[in-house]
Structure formats: structure tokens, C-alpha cells
Amino acid sequence: MRTRFQLGLDDLRQRLLRMGGLAEQAVDRARQAYVDRDLIRCQMVLEGESQINMAEREIDEAAFDLLAMQQPMAVDLRFILAVTKINADLERVGDQAVNIAERVMDMVELPQAELPVDIARMGTAVSAMVRRALESFIEGKVELAQAVLEMDNVVDRMRDDAFIQLVKTMNERPDVVRQALDALLVARNLERVADHATNIAEDVIFWVQGSDVRHNVPAEPSAGSAGQAAPTPGH
Amino acid sequence: MRTRFQLGLDDLRQRLLRMGGLAEQAVDRARQAYVDRDLIRCQMVLEGESQINMAEREIDEAAFDLLAMQQPMAVDLRFILAVTKINADLERVGDQAVNIAERVMDMVELPQAELPVDIARMGTAVSAMVRRALESFIEGKVELAQAVLEMDNVVDRMRDDAFIQLVKTMNERPDVVRQALDALLVARNLERVADHATNIAEDVIFWVQGSDVRHNVPAEPSAGSAGQAAPTPGH
Numbered sequence: 001m002r003t004r005f006q007l008g009l010d011d012l013r014q015r016l017l018r019m020g021g022l023a024e025q026a027v028d029r030a031r032q033a034y035v036d037r038d039l040i041r042c043q044m045v046l047e048g049e050s051q052i053n054m055a056e057r058e059i060d061e062a063a064f065d066l067l068a069m070q071q072p073m074a075v076d077l078r079f080i081l082a083v084t085k086i087n088a089d090l091e092r093v094g095d096q097a098v099n100i101a102e103r104v105m106d107m108v109e110l111p112q113a114e115l116p117v118d119i120a121r122m123g124t125a126v127s128a129m130v131r132r133a134l135e136s137f138i139e140g141k142v143e144l145a146q147a148v149l150e151m152d153n154v155v156d157r158m159r160d161d162a163f164i165q166l167v168k169t170m171n172e173r174p175d176v177v178r179q180a181l182d183a184l185l186v187a188r189n190l191e192r193v194a195d196h197a198t199n200i201a202e203d204v205i206f207w208v209q210g211s212d213v214r215h216n217v218p219a220e221p222s223a224g225s226a227g228q229a230a231p232t233p234g235h
Numbered sequence: 236m237r238t239r240f241q242l243g244l245d246d247l248r249q250r251l252l253r254m255g256g257l258a259e260q261a262v263d264r265a266r267q268a269y270v271d272r273d274l275i276r277c278q279m280v281l282e283g284e285s286q287i288n289m290a291e292r293e294i295d296e297a298a299f300d301l302l303a304m305q306q307p308m309a310v311d312l313r314f315i316l317a318v319t320k321i322n323a324d325l326e327r328v329g330d331q332a333v334n335i336a337e338r339v340m341d342m343v344e345l346p347q348a349e350l351p352v353d354i355a356r357m358g359t360a361v362s363a364m365v366r367r368a369l370e371s372f373i374e375g376k377v378e379l380a381q382a383v384l385e386m387d388n389v390v391d392r393m394r395d396d397a398f399i400q401l402v403k404t405m406n407e408r409p410d411v412v413r414q415a416l417d418a419l420l421v422a423r424n425l426e427r428v429a430d431h432a433t434n435i436a437e438d439v440i441f442w443v444q445g446s447d448v449r450h451n452v453p454a455e456p457s458a459g460s461a462g463q464a465a466p467t468p469g470h
Contacts, residue, residue, distance in 0.1 A: 064316060071306045081299060081319065088323065170405060170412045177405045177412065184416075185423075206295075 008066045009076065013138075015062060016083050016090075019055045020134040022048065023090040024127060026097035027193055031123030033104045034186060037112070045101040052094035059087045074210075082207035086137065089196040089203075093130060096189045096196070103182045103189070113176040115183050116165040119190070122158045125151065126190045129197035136204045145208075148201035155194040162187040243301045244311060248373075250297060251318050251325075254290045255369040257283065258325040259362060261332035262428055266358030268339045269421060272347070280336040287329035294322045309445075317442035321372065324431040324438075328365060331424045331431070338417045338424070348411040350418050351400040354425070357393045360386065361425045364432035371439045380443075383436035390429040397422040 002010075026048050033041035063084050066072070072080065129151045136144035166184045170177045237245070261283050268276035298319050301307070307315065364386045371379035401419045405412045 060316075064312065067302065067307075067312055067316075068309055072302075074303055077299065077302055081295075081302075084316065084319065085323065088320065167413055167416060170416070171409055174406055174409050178402055181402060181405070181416070181419075188420075 005066065005070050005072075005076075008062070008069065009079065012059065012062050012066060012080070012083055015055070015059050016086060017134065017138065019052070019059060019087060019090050020130070020137075022052050022055060023093040023097070024130050024134070026052065026094050027100075027123070027127050027130060030097040030100035030104070031120065031127065031190075033101055034107075034123070035120050037104065037108045039105065039108060042101040042105050045097050049094055049098050052091055056087055056091040060084060063087075078207045078210040082137075082203045085203045086200045089199045093193050093196045096193045099189045100186050103186050107179060107182040110179050110182075113179040115176070115180055116169060117162040117183050117187060118158075119162075119183060119186055122155065122162070122187060122190050125155055125158065126193045126197070129155065129194050130200075133197040133200040133204070136201055140204070140208050142205055142208050145201035145204040148197055152194050152198045155191060159187050159191040240301065240305050240307075240311075243297070243304065244314065247294065247297050247301060247315070247318055250290070250294050251321060252369065252373065254287070254294060254322060254325050255365070255372075257287050257290060258328040258332070259365050259369070261287065261329050262335075262358070262362050262365060265332040265335035265339070266355065266362065266425075268336055269342075269358070270355050272339065272343045274340065274343060277336040277340050280332050284329055284333050287326055291322055291326040295319060298322075313442045313445040317372075317438045320438045321435045324434045328428050328431045331428045334424045335421050338421050342414060342417045345414050345417075348414040350411070350415055351404060352397040352418050352422060353393075354397075354418060354421055357390065357397070357422060357425050360390055360393065361428045361432070364390065364429050365435075368432040368435040368439070371436055375439070375443050377440055377443050380436035380439040383432055387429050387433045390426060394422050394426040 026045050029041045029045050029048075032038065033045065063080050066080055067077075129148050132144060132151070133148045136142075136148065163184060166180045166187075169180045173180075261280050264276045264280050264283075267273065268280065298315050301315055302312075364383050367379060367386070368383045371377075371383065398419060401415045401422075404415045408415075
């Protein structure tokens, strides 16, 4: 039988996954809004922000209640702290999606310009990073988290390329400076989403490896998790 | 007599203040580096980053140890969680300072340009926000934290002005597009520092008001903080 505390942990995990889904959806919508110059999707991203902010607060409160409920085992404690950190990063992923939507709204006012940057591809890579980071959390797998860290280098290169090409465009074509600037800022926002996915992956590694790395933590065993040497992602 | 737990809380507070000092110093140096086109200060910012990252990790570990040590009172729990959040924001303030330093290093390679933006003033405002946010934490004062939230609006306006003026410059003067872009990105980085200061202020409010707002949290009293209705910043 699962204790109230364990059920609370399950609930916390479920909430964070829903939050992750919202953040991922926001990035996908923002990318699609850029590609299709679609103001309706921009609006959806803006409206989704308050939902994400509310989810963030609820997760923080749930984590707080769990910590207040009983003396958690070290492994559960690490899990709960990782959740609060991942939570903050997901909320900021949502903020970046809002920033992108605002750029797109600026862009749509201007004549369409052919630009030397593949935002769609970069957005797809970044969404994959967020999804992979959440998977590494669900499965508690360090390998998946490591893969996210490697993907971050690829996205950084894409951003650098976009930067170089778009600055060149701005120099050569004064008529599309503002469009190029919008694209450059979107590329930067996507890079920041990738950074948040990287933070999440690092938090997963902290959570999964922590219990092996640190033996000097005095913690009383709690029912159901006594004697655990490693986290049990499914509990 | 102070318990080991209370001494741990004192230590955690001290560590966070040192971390705050490092982050604030990094922003000041980056701003000064921009103003003086000073590569040595840029280098100092880059070298300071690993110190900040190390401090972040140590604070997280100390917070973890405290949570594992005993069942904290609700008010102490909120304090510890606020510390971990503020900690993450301070680390990202350091990242922004690094980004600014990198922009300055790019800028110094280019001919100096007269630009319609007062980065020095914006940087001073942003540094003040970080300092004020840390003060609100030290003193546990919601009013100080509220003042930070108001300053954020001022910085946002400065950023918007900078944006409009610099885009105009880029359109009119192709010869200084890259310098204007560097300045624009620095303004954006400063705005992000302001956002982190705002996050910190919100965390202080969460910490200070939390114990008043939430009465339904079951927590055993710990020595020295039993019966507290409000946080005692000096404990």
C-alpha cells in the first residue's frame, strides 16, 4: 500500500509532467507562429502563459506541503528539490515562448523578407531537447539527460550561424534590418529554451546521481523508501 | 543557545549574501567594461563565473543538508526553499554578466560608435535592483521587495526606448549596425538581470508572507522557532 507521502510524490510528478507539456506546447506554437506568420497562434501562446504561471505556483505549493508533511529520505528530498528547480525552468520556457510570439507579432507588421536562417529547424531541435529532458526526468535516466547536454552544443552552433548570417544581412540590406533583428532575437530565445532544457537535464542528473554521490546525509528512513540506494522513478 | 539547525540557517543566509555580492560585482564589472571598453574587466567577469557556479552548488548542498537534518518548521522550510530559488537566479545574473562581457569583447574590435543609448544608466538601475532585492532578503521586508517590482517597470521602459532608438540607428547607419546590435543585446541582458532581481523579490515575498497566508501546513515545531508567526530574518 502506498503511503500518503508516496501518493503525494506521484501527484507531484504528474503535475510536473503536465507543466512540461504546457511549456513544450507553447514553444511548438511559437515556432509554428513564426513559420506561418500566424497571429492566432501568437495569441494562444500569450493566453497560455497565465495557465503555466498558475501550474508553477501549484507545483511549488505541492512540493512545500510534501516537505512539511514528513522527514523525507535523502533520495526523495533530492527528487522534490529537483522538481522545484525543473518547475522554475519550465515556467521560463513559457516566458521565452511568449517573447517569440511577441517578436512574430512585430514581424507580421513588416513586409515578409527572405532571411538566411532556418528558425523552423532550430525550433524543432529545441523542442526535442525539452521533450528529451522531460523523458530523462520520467525515466530517471542519466544517459537521456546527457544526450540533452550534447544537443545543447548543436543548438549553440545553430545560434552562432544564425547570428553571423543575420548580422551580414543587416549590413547589406538596410531595408530588412528589422526583420533580420526579429529573427535574430527569436534565435536567441530558442537558444535560451535550449539552456533551460539543459538546466533540467542537469537537475535530473543531480537527482539520480545524488544519492550515490553523497553518503554523509543524515536522514531518517521514511516508510516505503527505507533502504533505497537509488531513486525509483516509478514510485 | 542556538541549535545546530539554527546555525545552519545562519550559515545558509551568509553564503547566499556572499553569492549575491559576487553576482552584483559581476554586473558592475560588466557595465564598467562596456563604458570603458575595458577588456581586463571583461576577463575578470569571465573568470568570476566559475566561482559563482561553485558557490551556487555549495548553497544547494547546504540547503539540502538542512532539509535532511531535521523536520523544519513551515517558516524555515519556506526560507530554505526561497534560498534555493534566489540562488538559481543569482547564478543566472552571473551568466548575464558573462554575456555582456562577451558582447563588449566583440564591440571593442569594432570602431567606436556614438549610440543613442545610455547603457551606463540602465546598468546602474539594474545593479540597484539586485542590491535592493538582496536587502529585502536580509531584512525580510516585503516593502523593499515591492520597490524592486516597481523598478522593473522603469527598466523595461529603458529597454524599450533603447530598442526603438537602436533599430532606428541600424536602419539609418549601416556602418554601425553591428555596434548598435551589440548595444541592443547588452540592453537585453541588463533587462534580464532586472527580471532575475524581480524573481528574487517575489521569492522574498513568498517567504515572508507565506507563513501568514498558509495555516494548513502540518509541521512539528523545532527548537527556537516554535510559535513564530512571522519569519525572523536575523535568526
